Amino acid sequence: MPGHEHIRGPALRPGENEVRLDVRGLEVRLGQAGPDVVGDVSFTVEAGQVLGLVGESGSGKTTVVLALLGHARRGLRISSGEVRVDGVDLLRLPAAQLRAVRGARVAYVPQDPSAALNPALRVGTQLKEAIRVHPGAVEDPDGRIREVLQEAHLDSSPELLRRYPHQLSGGQQQRVGLAMAFACRPSLIVLDEPTTGLDVSTQRHVLDTIRSLCAAYGVAAVYVSHDLAVVGGLVSDVAVMYAGRIIEAGPTARVFGEPLHPYSRGLLSAVPSPAQATRLTGIDGQPPRPGRRPAGCSFAPRCGFATEECRSRQPEPVLIDARTVRCARVAQVRESSTGVAAALGHTVPAAEEVPVLSLRDVSAGYGRRPALSGIDLNVPAESCVAVVGESGSGKTTLARCIVGLHRNWTGDIRFEDAPLAASARDRPRQVLRRVQYVFQNPYTSLNPRKTVGQIVAQPLEEYLRLGHRERSQRAARALADVSLGADFLPRYPDQLSGGERQRVAIARALVAEPDLLICDEVTSALDVSVQAVIVELLRGLQADRRIAMIFITHNLALVRSIAQSVVVLRDGAVVESGPVGQVLDHPVDPYTARLMQDVPKLTRPGPPGTAQGATAAEPAAP
Amino acid sequence: MTGTAPVIPPAAPPPAVLTRRHPWLSVLWSAVRTPRGAAGLTMALLVVGVAVIGPAVSPHSPTDLVTLTFAKPSGQFPLGGDFLGRDVLSRVLNGGWLLLLMALAATAIGIVVGAAAGMSAAYLHGPPDGIIMRTVDVILAFPQLVFALLLLSLLGPKLWLIVLAVGLSHAPAVARVIRSATLDIAERDYVKVAELQGMRPAKVMAKEILPNLVTPLMVEAGLRLTYSIVIIAGLAFLGFGQPPPAANWGTMINENRIGLQLNPWAVIAPAVLIALLTIGTNTFTDAVARVTIGVDRRPEEAALLDDLGPEQA
Numbered sequence: 001m002p003g004h005e006h007i008r009g010p011a012l013r014p015g016e017n018e019v020r021l022d023v024r025g026l027e028v029r030l031g032q033a034g035p036d037v038v039g040d041v042s043f044t045v046e047a048g049q050v051l052g053l054v055g056e057s058g059s060g061k062t063t064v065v066l067a068l069l070g071h072a073r074r075g076l077r078i079s080s081g082e083v084r085v086d087g088v089d090l091l092r093l094p095a096a097q098l099r100a101v102r103g104a105r106v107a108y109v110p111q112d113p114s115a116a117l118n119p120a121l122r123v124g125t126q127l128k129e130a131i132r133v134h135p136g137a138v139e140d141p142d143g144r145i146r147e148v149l150q151e152a153h154l155d156s157s158p159e160l161l162r163r164y165p166h167q168l169s170g171g172q173q174q175r176v177g178l179a180m181a182f183a184c185r186p187s188l189i190v191l192d193e194p195t196t197g198l199d200v201s202t203q204r205h206v207l208d209t210i211r212s213l214c215a216a217y218g219v220a221a222v223y224v225s226h227d228l229a230v231v232g233g234l235v236s237d238v239a240v241m242y243a244g245r246i247i248e249a250g251p252t253a254r255v256f257g258e259p260l261h262p263y264s265r266g267l268l269s270a271v272p273s274p275a276q277a278t279r280l281t282g283i284d285g286q287p288p289r290p291g292r293r294p295a296g297c298s299f300a301p302r303c304g305f306a307t308e309e310c311r312s313r314q315p316e317p318v319l320i321d322a323r324t325v326r327c328a329r330v331a332q333v334r335e336s337s338t339g340v341a342a343a344l345g346h347t348v349p350a351a352e353e354v355p356v357l358s359l360r361d362v363s364a365g366y367g368r369r370p371a372l373s374g375i376d377l378n379v380p381a382e383s384c385v386a387v388v389g390e391s392g393s394g395k396t397t398l399a400r401c402i403v404g405l406h407r408n409w410t411g412d413i414r415f416e417d418a419p420l421a422a423s424a425r426d427r428p429r430q431v432l433r434r435v436q437y438v439f440q441n442p443y444t445s446l447n448p449r450k451t452v453g454q455i456v457a458q459p460l461e462e463y464l465r466l467g468h469r470e471r472s473q474r475a476a477r478a479l480a481d482v483s484l485g486a487d488f489l490p491r492y493p494d495q496l497s498g499g500e501r502q503r504v505a506i507a508r509a510l511v512a513e514p515d516l517l518i519c520d521e522v523t524s525a526l527d528v529s530v531q532a533v534i535v536e537l538l539r540g541l542q543a544d545r546r547i548a549m550i551f552i553t554h555n556l557a558l559v560r561s562i563a564q565s566v567v568v569l570r571d572g573a574v575v576e577s578g579p580v581g582q583v584l585d586h587p588v589d590p591y592t593a594r595l596m597q598d599v600p601k602l603t604r605p606g607p608p609g610t611a612q613g614a615t616a617a618e619p620a621a622p
Numbered sequence: 623m624t625g626t627a628p629v630i631p632p633a634a635p636p637p638a639v640l641t642r643r644h645p646w647l648s649v650l651w652s653a654v655r656t657p658r659g660a661a662g663l664t665m666a667l668l669v670v671g672v673a674v675i676g677p678a679v680s681p682h683s684p685t686d687l688v689t690l691t692f693a694k695p696s697g698q699f700p701l702g703g704d705f706l707g708r709d710v711l712s713r714v715l716n717g718g719w720l721l722l723l724m725a726l727a728a729t730a731i732g733i734v735v736g737a738a739a740g741m742s743a744a745y746l747h748g749p750p751d752g753i754i755m756r757t758v759d760v761i762l763a764f765p766q767l768v769f770a771l772l773l774l775s776l777l778g779p780k781l782w783l784i785v786l787a788v789g790l791s792h793a794p795a796v797a798r799v800i801r802s803a804t805l806d807i808a809e810r811d812y813v814k815v816a817e818l819q820g821m822r823p824a825k826v827m828a829k830e831i832l833p834n835l836v837t838p839l840m841v842e843a844g845l846r847l848t849y850s851i852v853i854i855a856g857l858a859f860l861g862f863g864q865p866p867p868a869a870n871w872g873t874m875i876n877e878n879r880i881g882l883q884l885n886p887w888a889v890i891a892p893a894v895l896i897a898l899l900t901i902g903t904n905t906f907t908d909a910v911a912r913v914t915i916g917v918d919r920r921p922e923e924a925a926l927l928d929d930l931g932p933e934q935a
Binding site for chain 2: 403404405424425427429432437439440441444445446447448449450458459462463508
């Protein structure tokens with residue numbers, strides 16, 4: 001296979017360390033003769049290095065890392081390639097030997113620690129088990145457990161070992177997962193989005209732990225993530241995946257500082273910045289699925305640089321500027337400016353008239369457990385208020401109280417100075433119409449048995465009792481407002497991508513012509529490039545239609561790009577509120593300050609040659 | 623390899639495009655394509671064919687005395703004669719369609735009543751839930767056959783009453799299954815959306831919840847059809863069915879069991895048909911159920927759906 005010599009992966013510096021992991025020409029196919037899901041994947045990782053594998057959902061990153069363990073999911077088959085760990089090709093090992101290698105020489109840390117740990121076994125039992133299945137790997141299991149727990153920044157007392165997984169916090173669970181993975185001193189460790197479910201502060205501590213463990217053990221690590229900011233702060237080398245191929249790989253500082261593949265560029269300009277309000281640019285369209293990939297470059301249909309040649313021939317990886325890029329037009333891409341993200345001026349909120357919505361001393365709970373206490377909140381007309389908090393801070397409960405889905409609250413919620421009934425059932429139709437709610441997860445908020453047209457027209461039927469013709473006209477217009485064509489009307493939700501689904505959900509809210517739009521974590525289920533599109537869409541609609549908006553998010557970085565004022569929630573209480581610039585730049589409350597500090601930051605790619613462009617992502621100062 | 627990478631032509635759109643509108647059709651189709659489903663459907667269709675086409679092709683009248691009592695099979699009477707000397711083959715060919723119709727009707731009643739009760743109980747919570755489910759518990763305490771016999775002995779053996787009794791005896795079990803399925807769906811966000819639009823509960827159930835219950839309802843319908851056949855044939859065996867001269871598989875088994883040694887076909891033929899029908903419908907339902915929970919889904923489909931489809935939060 002002649003193509004492989006010049007894509008030996010990102011470790012291009014003269015090897016000061018031994019190569020621990022060497023992947024060559026890895027290909028995974030669907031079924032026996034199906035299309036490839038990932039193909040032509042080659043990279044090396046040296047001892048002590050962490051390679052970041054980034055890509056959006058469906059890019060094949062999880063398929064690749066599972067193949068590193070010699071595993072393929074049901075229906076998939078590793079059809080060719082080599083995965084050499086310390087020179088041994090795992091893909092050629094008989095099943096029994098492969099089992100012996102897994103956990104001992106090659107370890108895996110899964111995404112969701114609460115699902116990966118057995119809830120019925122004590123933590124100590126599970127750690128011991130991880131060691132016991134590999135006889136001879138460790139001499140003194142009990143001592144080793146104490147040692148590795150300390151290294152994972154867990155207290156190694158017998159008390160912790162006696163606990164069950166549910167008695168640990170999410171961060172502690174993931175540390176136990178890490179301790180288990182490092183217990184047998186593996187050569188390769190695979191981390192599959194291990195911090196995705198964690199709050200920013202916990203995430204930062206777990207990332208610190210991962211960094212110190214990898215350095216201390218000199219393992220080769222592969223860190224999979226869709227979160228570019230997290231990867232930027234952790235890894236030395238990065239490989240960007242798209243449609244089953246590595247499209248750009250090299251040192252993190254170079255790739256994130258001055259991305260050369262149009263896809264990497266798009267991805268990076270979609271990442272919101274917590275430091276500066278920027279106009280987010282998404283990538284239109286969606287990645288092709290295996291079997292429907294175009295003949296030429298997979299990214300060509302979405303690429304601004306694409307030529308006829310790109311559409312007809314798959315690009316060869318080329319070595320340029322210390323990295324490999326799979327793009328035929330890389331020279332042209334390099335010459336064009338990166339386009340510094342357009343900064344947004346702060347719009348000063350309109351003069352305080354009567355707020356559209358005001359909350360006074362609102363408290364709520366589930367049974368006896370309080371979820372909110374004494375919330376005061378004002379939403380001025382035509383402005384966007386961001387509500388920020390970590391999981392469990394009560395931000396979704398707050399939204400559900402406002403719309404009337406959560407009935408068990410006390411206090412005073414006034415909409416245009418008229419008190420709102422506790423339950424949506426007791427509110428007049430017109431009030432229901434004027435306060436619209438967009439749910440977090442577009443995969444459950446659209447009825448799978450209804451067409452997009454039926455879904456979007458439904459509010460018109462329920463609130464306004466409009467006739468059929470009027471309904472379908474307005475529905476088509478609402479779809480156009482969210483940049484979806486009329487050809488979406490007869491489609492079903494399962495024929496749409498996540499971003500398209502969320503746009504349909506937004507169109508359903510807009511078609512009712514609301515005065516207040518409540519967006520509850522509307523981008524958290526979406527990829528970063530789609531998130532950028534949705535946030536920009538909401539910002540534009542909010543400004544054009546002069547509607548008030550409550551934007552609920554856990555992602556502090558998004559706040560600047562969309563809101564004028566911000567409310568920070570913690571444990572069901574407001575800890576700080578005010579204009580966005582003031583709160584984020586000069587936080588008064590120590591909690592806000594800590595949140596701001598712990599947000600993973602990705603330095604914006606600047607034009608080539610500037611100082612900013614050369615240093616990519618720096619982790620926040622400790 | 624990159625240079626010679628095979629050019630993958632854009633794959634044809636999946637053949638399921640036509641059935642997208644009716645997801646249950648694609649489920650049925652996947653079930654038919656499993657060996658289990660194909661076997662079950664073949665058995666059931668065989669019997670349905672006999673019952674439907676039978677009356678048109680039967681060589682004799684099912685009620686005429688044309689041969690000797692319990693006559694052995696012969697050229698003219700391939701399955702011999704029954705206890706009165708009627709042609710067994712003609713009686714078998716004529717004795718199925720009413721059984722099938724009654725079983726279908728009873729199943730429909732059971733599914734409609736049970737689904738309505740189960741859905742209301744789950745969606746309305748509180749007192750309606752308590753009242754419906756406690757009633758269900760009481761009816762479930764009676765064995766189905768005993769419940770049907772109870773109604774029949776009170777009101778007399780009328781055909782419509784048999785259908786109603788068997789149908790109502792199915793309702794509680796259906797209600798339980800549908801209640802638990804509804805509990806899951808009622809918590810989905812699209813149901814909340816409908817509530818925020820001020821939709822009335824009855825409409826929420828009919829428009830938002832019911833269409834998502836089609837798959838469990840389909841499995842229930844198959845299962846209840848099997849039971850209906852068994853119970854209605856059993857009632858006919860016990861004498862609750864059409865009045866005497868009419869042919870009926872259940873009645874035939876009872877009538878002719880005294881002559882089992884003289885002409886066993888008079889019992890075996892109807893018994894085998896009933897068995898084939900119940901085993902066939904049950905096997906096919908099993909295949910449908912397995913497809914819906916993904917056991918027999920083809921691996922490629924499973925991989926595409928599980929791994930490459932949009933990731934959920």
